[in-house]
Amino acid sequence: MKRILSLLLVFFVTITISSQSKTISGTISGFKDGDKVLLDDVEIMKFIDSTYVKNGKFVLKNKQTDVPKTIYLTIKSENEFYSVPLFIANENVVINADKKDFPYNVKVSGSVHHDxxxxxxxxxxxxxxxxxxxxxxxxxxxxxxxxxxxxxxxxxxxxxxxxxxxxxxxxxxxxxxxxxxxxxxxxxxxxxxxxxxxxxxxxxxxxxxxxxxxxxxxxxxxxxxxGDQIKNGDLFFDFQAKDQFGKTRKFSEFAGKYILLDFTETYCAPCVQSVKELKEVFETKAEKLSIISFYADKSELIWKKGLQRDQPGWITLNDGKGPNGETLLKYGVSGYPTFFLIDPQGKIVENFFGYENQKIKQMIQNHIK
Known part of the structure; x- marks a missing residue:
């Protein structure tokens, strides 16, 4: 009986220890008490924890998985931001640095992956x-x-x-x-x-x-x-994704007239700037042109927040795979917004990256009279 109780005790102690979250702690100089410390996951574009400097120290929760990823430790001090990338998994990580050490000379210990x-x-x-x-x-x-x-x-x-x-x-x-x-x-x-x-x-x-x-x-x-990335003159690459109403759609459903395929992200400033012009195009060219906005956000919640803010009147799509899904890879999307104009025969006639005022209208005017 005593042996069974001992084994149970070891089991519960092990479970308790393993369930404890890891931390990212720091001993830093040159910063003031009250300076904010942020942990930024750039993949999901979200701050995943935050705290404040107190007596030259801070502690953050590290909720990473066993597979490491890059997150950014950022300290806001006197309206300046001091950041360092951390390539870490679910590990206890320790930071030692002075303000002048950011970003290149920050000492990071505790992670074999960061090492x-x-x-x-x-x-x-x-x-x-x-x-x-x-x-x-x-x-x-x-x-x-x-x-x-x-x-x-x-x-x-x-x-x-x-x-x-x-x-x-x-x-x-x-x-x-x-x-x-x-x-x-x-x-x-x-x-x-x-x-x-x-x-x-x-x-x-x-x-x-x-x-x-x-x-x-x-x-x-x-x-x-x-395979190889799509280029001007190629036929469009067909793909499948969910629309804002929860219906699974194939891109080929929209073929038959011109399509403006807009690759975008919710928290991309130039993407937000482009919405006004897209709405103007949608109102004036709806008979000859469909607009399809493909949101690269991995999180459905973030995608839906973007829809609530922008209120697009056209179909939006999301496949939940983030910026490294097959569709974005095939179209060679490396930044946002990226636009592809596809003709009624399914051929890509023009594409460009970024947003400049009136450039969308000019591209469409070049092909749709």
Whole structure:
């Protein structure tokens, strides 16, 4: 009897310990008591926990699964934001840093996955610092239109291209050398288009089952499955998704007249800006044109929030697979909004990324009189 009670006690203690949530704790300097600390999951575009700095410390709940993902630790201090990416799973993670250490020199311990990713980060750190300086220069507003400035700007763009090429090369070497790690297959999907399809297939086949069956392995498998990306002149790629009324629809149902296929996200600022122009197009071209908005949000709740805000009068679709589903991969969508204009014969006649005032109307005017 005593042995049974002992075993039961061990069992319940084990269950209690395993059910306790992990934490992300920090000892930081340079910040004030009351500075807000946020944990941002960029995949679902949501803050998943928050707290405040107190006596140079903070504690957040870590509710990740056993498969790591990138989340951002962000501290808001004096209207400035200090962020660092964490590639972590359900682990107890410890942060040690001064304000000046963000984002490149923050010490993170407790995660084997972040440790592995840090090997790559350290190899690309100097390039990333230089890249940020160039990007800030290129984004800085200026009225200088001199030949000297144009020459300097061109040089900066060339430097940026060289840096991107060097960083991608380092990442590709890292992926091949550390293939059966989450850090490597996470990067493999990001660089999928830079690998020859045959080489990508071989790398995928060399993954252990644990990684092949993970969310990252499934993304690569989906990319390999859908084949080459669609381009102008191709027939549209048919797909299936749920509309805002809960009905499963095939995209081919809408064929027979022009279709403006709008790939969008709920919390994408340019997407929100485009809604007004889309409504104007919908009102003036409804006889000859259908608008279909495909929301890339993985969360149905977030998709529905976007619908409540935007109130589109046309069909919207969502497949619940997020930005790495087969449909977005096939159409080569890497940013939002992205628009495809499809003619009544099902051929893609034009597409573009981003939003500029009147550009949607101009594209449609080019094809529909």
């Amino acid at each position: 592995k990713m840090s090997i790559l980060d350290n190899k690309t750190k100097s390039y990333n610092i230089e890249r940020n300086e160039i990007v800030n220069f290129l984004r800085k507003p200026t009225v200088d239109s001199s030949a000297a400035y144009k020459t300097l700007r061109k040089e900066k763009i060339n430097q940026l291209n060289a840096i991107n090429k060097a960083v991608d090369s380092i990442k590709m070497d890292f992926i091949k050398s550390n293939l059966n790690t989450y850090a490597a297959i996470y990067g493999l999907f990001d660089l999928r288009a830079d690998f020859d399809k045959i080489e990508l297939q071989k790398l995928y086949e060399n993954l252990d089952a644990k990684y092949k069956n993970s969310v990252y392995g499934n993304r690569i498998a989906s990319y390999l499955k859908v």
